[in-house]
Amino acid sequence: xxxxxxxxxxxxxxxxxxxxxxxxxxxxxxxxxxxxxxxxxxxxxxxxxxxxxxxxxxxxxxxxxxxxxxxxxxxxxxxxxxxxxxxxxxxxxxxxxxxxxxxxxxxxxxxxxxxxxxxxxxxxxxxxxxxxxxxxxxxxxxxxxxxxxxxxxxxxxxxxxxxxxxxxxxxxxxxxxxxxxxxxxxxxxxxxxxxxxxxxxxxxxxxxxxxxxxxxxxxxxxxxxxxxxxxxxxxxxxxxxxxxxxxxxxxxxxxxxxxxxxxxxxxxxxxxxxxxxxxxxxxxxxxxxxxxxxxxxxxxxxxxxxxxxxxxxxxxxxxxxxxxxxxxxxxxxxxxxxxxxxxxxxxxxxxxxxxxxxxxxxxxxxxxxxxxxxxxxxxxxxxxxxxxxxxxxxxxxxxxxxxxxxxxxxxxxxxxxxxxxxxxxxxxxxxxxxxxxxxxxxxxxxxxxxxxxxxxxxxxxxxxxxxxxxxxxxxxxxxxxxxxxxxxxxxxxxxxxxxxxxxxxxxxxxxxxxxxxxxxxxxxxxxxxxxxxxxxxxx
Amino acid sequence: xxxxxxxxxxxxxxxxxxxxxxxxxxxxxxxxxxxxxxxxxxxxxxxxxxxxxxxxxxxxxxxxxxxxxxxxxxxxxxxxxxxxxxxxxxxxxxxxxxxxxxxxxxxxxxxxxxxxxxxxxxxxxxxxxxxxxxxxxxxxxxxxxxxxxxxxxxxxxxxxxxxxxxxxxxxxxxxxxxxxxxxxxxxxxxxxxxxxxxxxxxxxxxxxxxxxxxxxxxxxxxxxxxxxxxxxxxxxxxxxxxxxxxxxxxxxxxxxxxxxxxxxxxxxxxxxxxxxxxxxxxxxxxxxxxxxxxxxxxxxx
Numbered sequence: 013x014x015x016x017x018x019x020x021x022x023x024x025x026x027x028x029x030x031x032x033x034x035x036x037x038x039x040x041x042x043x044x045x046x047x048x049x050x051x052x053x054x055x056x057x058x059x060x061x062x063x064x065x066x067x068x069x070x071x072x073x074x075x076x077x078x079x080x081x082x083x084x085x086x087x088x089x090x091x092x093x094x095x096x097x098x099x100x101x102x103x104x105x106x107x108x109x110x111x112x113x114x115x116x117x118x119x120x121x122x123x124x125x126x127x128x129x130x131x132x133x134x135x136x137x138x139x140x141x142x143x144x145x146x147x148x149x150x151x152x153x154x155x156x157x158x159x160x161x162x163x164x165x166x167x168x169x170x171x172x173x174x175x176x177x178x179x180x181x182x183x184x185x186x187x188x189x190x191x192x193x194x195x196x197x198x199x200x201x202x203x204x205x206x207x208x209x210x211x212x213x214x215x216x217x218x219x220x221x222x223x224x225x226x227x228x229x230x231x232x233x234x235x236x237x238x239x240x241x242x243x244x245x246x247x248x249x250x251x252x253x254x255x256x257x258x259x260x261x262x263x264x265x266x267x268x269x270x271x272x273x274x275x276x277x278x279x280x281x282x283x284x285x286x287x288x289x290x291x292x293x294x295x296x297x298x299x300x301x302x303x304x305x306x307x308x309x310x311x312x313x314x315x316x317x318x319x320x321x322x323x324x325x326x327x328x329x330x331x332x333x334x335x336x337x338x339x340x341x342x343x344x345x346x347x348x349x350x351x352x353x354x355x356x357x358x359x360x361x362x363x364x365x366x367x368x369x370x371x372x373x374x375x376x377x378x379x380x381x382x383x384x385x386x387x388x389x390x391x392x393x394x395x396x397x398x399x400x401x402x403x404x405x406x407x408x409x410x411x412x413x414x415x416x417x418x419x420x421x422x423x424x425x426x427x428x429x430x431x432x433x434x435x436x437x438x439x440x441x442x443x444x445x446x447x448x449x450x451x452x453x454x455x456x457x458x459x460x461x462x463x464x465x466x467x468x469x470x471x472x473x474x475x476x477x478x479x480x481x482x483x484x485x486x487x488x489x490x491x492x493x494x495x496x497x498x499x500x501x502x503x504x505x506x507x508x509x510x511x512x513x514x515x516x517x518x519x520x521x522x523x524x525x526x527x528x529x530x531x532x533x534x535x536x537x538x539x540x541x542x543x544x545x546x547x548x549x550x551x
Numbered sequence: 552x553x554x555x556x557x558x559x560x561x562x563x564x565x566x567x568x569x570x571x572x573x574x575x576x577x578x579x580x581x582x583x584x585x586x587x588x589x590x591x592x593x594x595x596x597x598x599x600x601x602x603x604x605x606x607x608x609x610x611x612x613x614x615x616x617x618x619x620x621x622x623x624x625x626x627x628x629x630x631x632x633x634x635x636x637x638x639x640x641x642x643x644x645x646x647x648x649x650x651x652x653x654x655x656x657x658x659x660x661x662x663x664x665x666x667x668x669x670x671x672x673x674x675x676x677x678x679x680x681x682x683x684x685x686x687x688x689x690x691x692x693x694x695x696x697x698x699x700x701x702x703x704x705x706x707x708x709x710x711x712x713x714x715x716x717x718x719x720x721x722x723x724x725x726x727x728x729x730x731x732x733x734x735x736x737x738x739x740x741x742x743x744x745x746x747x748x749x750x751x752x753x754x755x756x757x758x759x760x761x762x763x764x765x766x767x768x769x770x771x772x773x774x775x776x777x778x779x780x781x782x783x784x785x786x787x788x789x790x791x792x793x794x795x796x797x798x799x800x801x802x803x804x805x806x807x808x809x810x811x812x813x814x815x816x817x818x819x820x821x822x823x824x825x826x827x828x829x830x831x832x833x834x835x836x837x838x839x840x841x842x843x844x845x846x847x848x849x850x851x852x
Contacts, residue, residue, distance in 0.1 A: 074729040074740060076721055081808040155805050161782060162765040162806060249783020255766060256781060290633070292643035320768060320803075321779045322786035325675045329668060336660045340653060347652045350620060353627040355640035360628075368628070372621055379613035386663070388598075388670040389606045391776040392591055395768060395803040460588035461772045463803045466811030468721055471730050471738045472584035 028530045037132070040124035041530060042109045047426070048131050049106030050419070054495070056098030056138065057412075061488050063091035068450075068484035071477050076468050084467035085153035086145060092156035093173075096273070097180045098138050100407065103415045104276040105130075105187050108215045111422060112191060114521035114528065115209045117200025117537045122193035130187040137179035144169035144176075155465060157266070158233065160247040160258050164240055171241070174233045181226040188222035191215055200520070202539035206300075207546050209519055210293065213300050214279025217307045221268045221275070224311070229265040232258060256321050263314035271310040274406065275303055277374075277414030278345060281367045283519075284421050285349050286545065288364035289356030290516040295348040296546050302341035302348075309338045319390045328387050335385040339378065346375055361514070362436035366417035369444050370410060377405030380455065395465075398458025404451045409444075416443075416494065423501055424509035428527030431501035439497060442490040449483030518545040582773040583737065583799045591772070595794040595819070599775025601670045609663060674776065677789045680757035684748070688760075688767030688780035688802070691809035695748045697829065698759070706834025713812050714743045721812060734797075742799040747816035751825035752795050760786045765807060771800030771817055779804055792819040 028044065029035045039045050066087050070078045079087070109127065113120055121127050145151040149167015152158070163170060195216045199208070208216075235258070238244040245251025247258045286293045293299065316335040319328060349371050358364070380402035384390050393399060424430050453476035458464075462473045469477065509526040523543065524532045541547030581592040593603040631637040685696040689710075697707040713721075717740050720727040732740040750756055760769055762780040770777030774790045777800075792798075800815040820828065 075725070075727075076723045080723055081811065085805070085808065085810075153808070159766060159805075165765065165807065249781075255783065289631070290639040292641070294642075295644050295649055297644070298649045320777055321781065322784060325672065328671060332667065332671075333664055336664060339660065340656050343656050344649065344653060346620060347648075350623050350627065351648070352643075353624065353631065355637075355642075356627070356631050357633040357637040357639040358628065358631055359633050368624070372624065375617065375620060379617060382613060383606065383609045386605055386609055386667045388602045388667060388674060388776075389609065391674075391778075392602055392606070392772060394777060395770075456589045459591045461584045461800070463770070463801050463811070465805040466801075468741060468811050470584060470740050470742045472586050472588065475587055 039128055042113050042120045045127050045131050046106045046110030049102045053099050053103035056094055060091050060094035060099055063087045065488050068481040070467055072481040074469055074471050074474050081467045086151045088465055089152045089155055100273050100411050107418050112212055115212050115519055116203055117520050117533050118198035119533050121190050122198055123190050126186050127190055130183045133179050133183040137176045140172055141176040144172050160255050174237045177233050178230055181230050184222050185226050188219035191219040200536040200539055207544055209545055210282035210299055211279035214275045214303055217303050218272050218275045221272050221307055225265040225268045232261040259318050263317045267314040268310045273411050277411045280414045280418040281370050284363050284367040284417055285352050287514050287517045289353050289358050291356035294351040299348055302344045305341040319387050320394050332387045339382050342378055362440055363417045363421035365440045366413050370413045373409030374406055377402055377410055395463055396458035397454040397462045397464055400464050401451050401454035409447055424513045425526050425528055427502045428509055429501050429505035430507035430509050431497050435497045439493040446483050446486035446490055450480055450487050453480045582796055594773040594775045595792055596775050596790055598674055602775045605667055677757050677787050680755040680789050683757045686758055686760045686769050688762035690764050690807050691813040707832040709746050711744045711746045714745050717741050742814050744814055744816045747818045749818045749828050751822045752792050752819050755791045757789045766804050767802050767806045768804035770803040771798050771815055773798040777803050795819050
């Protein structure tokens, strides 16, 4: 039904706003805000990645060659804060912003102006965070986990780190609210919850996790602030407080946080594998139950990050059992992905390559996670490079690979052009081989006895450290290929993308043209169940 | 002694000396990190052996599951390619399969949780120990106090810091070669101290662990555990070392700039040798124990 232009507002809605300020600074369009988040995340990925390069350069050989230990600790602290809060989380929010309205047939997010604020807080927060490296008294050196009393020994940079974390938390909470409101209220008529794409489900559940735990982080860091400046003793034993309480509060946030960083990845992979297998996702409802179970369990396992603090035996046993349990729904997801592939008709374009590498390598990270759950064994693994290997497998070959898979998958929809498949594959293979050279030897280092967060080490650890560093430099360099592929696709590629882009792709986002018009689904689409990925509710 | 008896006794002595040195060699050969080391070692206590066993069980379970899962994936990637003319099936759910691959993993987990529980319960039992050592973590060194030995307080109390050659070598751009720092044959860079913790073999030692400033963690892999040293808290744990030898470890909780430079060395000796050593230690007078300790700083010039 055509609208007369009668109640068109001050400008033509069919095109993007003209002018940099109007379009980007005052953005309210979910596609533009999605783009802002993704570009910001990519920039932060390189900033955090440069810090990793400094770390691996110092660890290339035994002895201290490049940086003082204090600066090394600043690098490890900042690398984690930037990657977690500046790269991975904003990237998932960017993918969510771009794709959720398209996938549910909504014209935009529920609260477009709040969406703008959610994004624009981030450049300010990260400028503040990075500026602490240049403050007198030096930047944060106590690890991204900020354990007191060590984190209390910093200078005034501590206050600014806390302020930056508050800002990022506010951004996330507002974004999560927006996502829930959009998914629950703005789906096109006929798009029932149990017909939604898994990516939308994964974001719905992740949004609830964010709302539940970001305030807890805010509380924890506020207590650090008041301990430092306002005479409280929450975490100061001499004043009657308890340093371990900080760890409990932090990890009550921190464990759901790592699931916040992986559930959307599960969603992305659950979109990509069926498309390139030309076969529906196996076990759609089981997959949703699995995501929900993982989210629920994520709240009751936090102390597995603290097995060596001296908890009572009963506590340690409980957290061991609960942590081991998470392997069950996670395993269900892996089995369902493999069964989706089975008797499919597969092609291996770059998104599929990244998705398959995700399944294999994330599973390896899951295996080391299961080993870490065993408390007596964890006494040997805790705070060693075995843990570093574990979380980098689940975060880099897990979350980051899924983000790259999603970027390759949806880029033709965003910009209207096909990226270079040849260079995408080169990026994939270079990244996959180098990331394993980088992180697999770290398992051996941890098992051999190398602690984490140390700038120098005994010569017994030299060989694998050198190999790991070579992998690191190679992996870092490989990401330049990714930037090249994206720039070429957006600005130079002559291969136009169709609306469907990928044979076998199903879902509302593939019914709009490529590039997606600035405004889509201004009128809700008529839902044809047979065109959805999960339109058949009996499965 | 008859002429026949002496050769027999000599042979017996030689055989037992061989066994002891073989045991010693195997203990010290893998009790400390070695180049290209791939795996945790069984260590020198019952605890460390139990932990190593649990580690290997979990590792093998993961390897088998990995081979199965990745195996199916690679077969699928080979057989079900569009380029080979594969036609996709349309089925997309099976409640039976979901139930099977939920229940079987639960059973595997219960099966692995049981031995893990037994080991943890044993590790938690600090009763019937025969001596107590108090460990205090400082930025950036350890203090060891021999609180009591078989019921008698000893007054032995000293600080254990990174030894001097390692400390000189680790300075930024020192130009000194880490590989040149050795104790005998063992390259001991950053794994050697000026005064090691000496302990008797075959005696159940209880540790009470705390810290003076920030959180540290005391870890000797050969003993099979680590424990956080937390200011304002006292953690207790225990060990019983089965093999004499020198066992090296490191602080395992970020504690500031020199977190990587406060190692731990345990020298385990026979009970008589330990008692001899203990008797030779001057008990620290109360005043010295309370005095400030000079931090480990860069040498001047």
